[in-house]
Amino acid sequence: MGMTNQVDASPVIEVEQLTVRFGRTVALDDVTGRFSGRSIGLLGPNGAGKTTLIHTLLGFYQPTVGSARIFGHDMRRANKEARSLVGYMPERDSFIAGMSAVRYVTLMAELAGLPGQTALERAHEALYFVGLGESRYRPLETYSLGMKQRAKLAQALVHGPRLLFLDEPTNGLDPPARERMIRLIKDIVDTGEVHVLLSSHLLRDVEECCEEVLILKDGRIARYCNLEAERRANRKFLELELTGDVDAYVEAVRGLGCEAARQGRRSLKVVLGPELEIRALFELADRHGVQIRHLDYKKDSLQDIFLKAMDLDPSTPVAAGLINADGTTGGADGRL
Amino acid sequence: MAVFERTYRRYTGDRTALESRPFVLTRYAFKDVFRSRFVVAVFALSFLVPLIGAVLIYAFNNMGALAEMGFELPEMLEANATFFEAIVGWQGRFAFLLALIIGPGLVSRDLVNNALPLYLARPLDRVGYVVGKMAVLGILLSVTTWIPALFLFIMQSSYAGVGWAVENIRIAGAMVGGAVLWIVLLSLLALAMSAWVKWRTVGAFLMFMIFAAGGLFALMANGLFSSTWGYVMDLGQLMKIVFAGLLGTPAPDGPPMLVAMITLTAFMAVCVFLLDRKIRAYEVVG
Numbered sequence: 001m002g003m004t005n006q007v008d009a010s011p012v013i014e015v016e017q018l019t020v021r022f023g024r025t026v027a028l029d030d031v032t033g034r035f036s037g038r039s040i041g042l043l044g045p046n047g048a049g050k051t052t053l054i055h056t057l058l059g060f061y062q063p064t065v066g067s068a069r070i071f072g073h074d075m076r077r078a079n080k081e082a083r084s085l086v087g088y089m090p091e092r093d094s095f096i097a098g099m100s101a102v103r104y105v106t107l108m109a110e111l112a113g114l115p116g117q118t119a120l121e122r123a124h125e126a127l128y129f130v131g132l133g134e135s136r137y138r139p140l141e142t143y144s145l146g147m148k149q150r151a152k153l154a155q156a157l158v159h160g161p162r163l164l165f166l167d168e169p170t171n172g173l174d175p176p177a178r179e180r181m182i183r184l185i186k187d188i189v190d191t192g193e194v195h196v197l198l199s200s201h202l203l204r205d206v207e208e209c210c211e212e213v214l215i216l217k218d219g220r221i222a223r224y225c226n227l228e229a230e231r232r233a234n235r236k237f238l239e240l241e242l243t244g245d246v247d248a249y250v251e252a253v254r255g256l257g258c259e260a261a262r263q264g265r266r267s268l269k270v271v272l273g274p275e276l277e278i279r280a281l282f283e284l285a286d287r288h289g290v291q292i293r294h295l296d297y298k299k300d301s302l303q304d305i306f307l308k309a310m311d312l313d314p315s316t317p318v319a320a321g322l323i324n325a326d327g328t329t330g331g332a333d334g335r336l
Numbered sequence: 337m338a339v340f341e342r343t344y345r346r347y348t349g350d351r352t353a354l355e356s357r358p359f360v361l362t363r364y365a366f367k368d369v370f371r372s373r374f375v376v377a378v379f380a381l382s383f384l385v386p387l388i389g390a391v392l393i394y395a396f397n398n399m400g401a402l403a404e405m406g407f408e409l410p411e412m413l414e415a416n417a418t419f420f421e422a423i424v425g426w427q428g429r430f431a432f433l434l435a436l437i438i439g440p441g442l443v444s445r446d447l448v449n450n451a452l453p454l455y456l457a458r459p460l461d462r463v464g465y466v467v468g469k470m471a472v473l474g475i476l477l478s479v480t481t482w483i484p485a486l487f488l489f490i491m492q493s494s495y496a497g498v499g500w501a502v503e504n505i506r507i508a509g510a511m512v513g514g515a516v517l518w519i520v521l522l523s524l525l526a527l528a529m530s531a532w533v534k535w536r537t538v539g540a541f542l543m544f545m546i547f548a549a550g551g552l553f554a555l556m557a558n559g560l561f562s563s564t565w566g567y568v569m570d571l572g573q574l575m576k577i578v579f580a581g582l583l584g585t586p587a588p589d590g591p592p593m594l595v596a597m598i599t600l601t602a603f604m605a606v607c608v609f610l611l612d613r614k615i616r617a618y619e620v621v622g
């Protein structure tokens with residue numbers, strides 16, 4: 001009984017000096033942390049170690065050094081106990097050809113330990129929940145990409161896990177299908193019955209679904225924070241749109257002791273120094289013959305948090321390459 | 337049709353025993369296997385030889401009664417080790433055929449569709465997965481080989497008496513032992529082929545070629561070196577040597593039984609190694 005209490009009181013995920021190497025490649029490097037958020041977004045550029053972390057937590061890879069625990073169950077010694085508490089939605093297509101959705105989800109429920117009849121009942125419920133109720137008897141290979149994604153989500157939650165790993169759940173989905181998937185994830189999170197670890201290239205997905213964000217870089221934790229707390233704690237930014245000699249103006253603003261970052265040719269983000277009023281920016285603009293065409297307050301976005309974690313100035317070309325126009329991370333060519 | 341608003345809810349009910357999980361895979365695989373009429377036909381046909389065996393055992397033990405009914409049978413056969421060796425030999429061929437048809441599709445389908453991460457993310461390890469898949473062949477080939485053979489042995493014992501059964505208990509042990517070895521060999525080979533060659537037909541062809549080409553090379557080596565040691569390459573012949581050794585019947589041409597056993601064990605170890613390399617949630621290129 002004491003053990004149960006101890007496990008229940010444990011953080012959802014706990015990693016200690018976790019290192020995973022594949023040959024000479026270090027995928028995770030001395031990662032330590034305790035994560036207990038209801039919904040955690042896992043971010044990082046390609047090769048940062050996101051998928052390796054999820055796979056290690058699922059017991060697919062053995063840690064080279066260190067340990068990983070899920071609800072207090074060590075993945076080396078008690079990985080079956082740990083895995084009975086988790087659901088996993090993989091990034092790639094994973095199904096069994098020739099199977100109907102309901103048979104597929106029932107099989108997965110039975111493998112997770114549900115008795116046959118209960119597994120069948122919950123498979124029907126899970127498929128209704130993800131919106132595949134009407135097509136649950138159709139073979140999986142006839143499903144569209146969006147339907148396959150939802151079938152994968154159904155199999156991940158059919159056995160009622162306490163922790164759900166979602167690896168790129170909106171990958172390749174068109175906007176309506178993406179919206180639908182995001183709504184489902186939010187519904188799951190809102191029930192309060194399950195913790196969600198969402199790995200995504202789409203900052204918007206994480207921003208919409210997650211309370212906390214874990215950012216990995218080069219196999220290490222670059223940042224772990226509560227998004228709401230971070231937004232509250234952050235100083236307010238000013239977003240300016242300018243015409244005229246912007247370069248000289250930026251230098252002058254920095255000269256006032258403000259942080260200033262270029263956002264393209266005419267846009268500027270400024271964090272005012274403690275003693276300064278906005279009026280000072282207008283006076284400076286007047287002196288430099290610059291027009292302030294637009295001024296707005298903007299709180300730190302996830303994009304800013306992400307780029308800061310990457311140690312990048314948002315105005316630099318490297319940062320521009322790291323965040324694509326569609327809000328994905330990693331750059332169009334998948335490299336930093 | 338009414339559409340109900342449903343929401344996510346945790347499952348807090350009973351769970352099945354961890355040890356029973358691999359056999360969920362077995363159960364589902366059986367349903368798929370017996371969807372094929374061809375498999376059903378071959379499986380049904382495999383009972384023909386035991387049926388003939390049962391008729392013969394009845395005849396051996398009821399010569400007098402049959403003669404009275406006008407059936408004159410030559411008294412040339414008896415239910416001895418050679419008789420049971422022939423029965424198990426035939427059943428072994430059917431087992432090979434079934435393994436050839438069913439085996440190569442067991443794992444390849446999961447690998448082609450990336451289903452392994454889904455299985456292995458559940459409380460099921462790689463050994464459990466292989467056990468679950470092997471059990472499909474294990475059960476099916478047992479029903480084809482040693483179970484009918486043992487049934488015939490019991491039938492003969494019921495006619496000939498407990499004394500005969502005790503005297504020939506080695507036959508029963510050899511039939512079970514030999515058949516189990518054959519089943520394990522076939523299952524491991526079929527699964528290894530299934531894991532490495534994702535195309536089912538090619539997997540079956542390769543599996544057949546391992547036996548056929550092995551036999552051919554064995555004959556060539558025997559001819560070349562004027563020896564019978566070439567049979568170390570012929571898995572079928574090695575099995576015959578082991579089975580004859582277990583039964584105590586004259587050994588067929590080839591290396592001694594111990595060498596045959598060691599060779600078969602080494603071959604099975606290679607199959608296990610091949611499975612270990614492929615049965616993973618994700619392959620890692622280090």
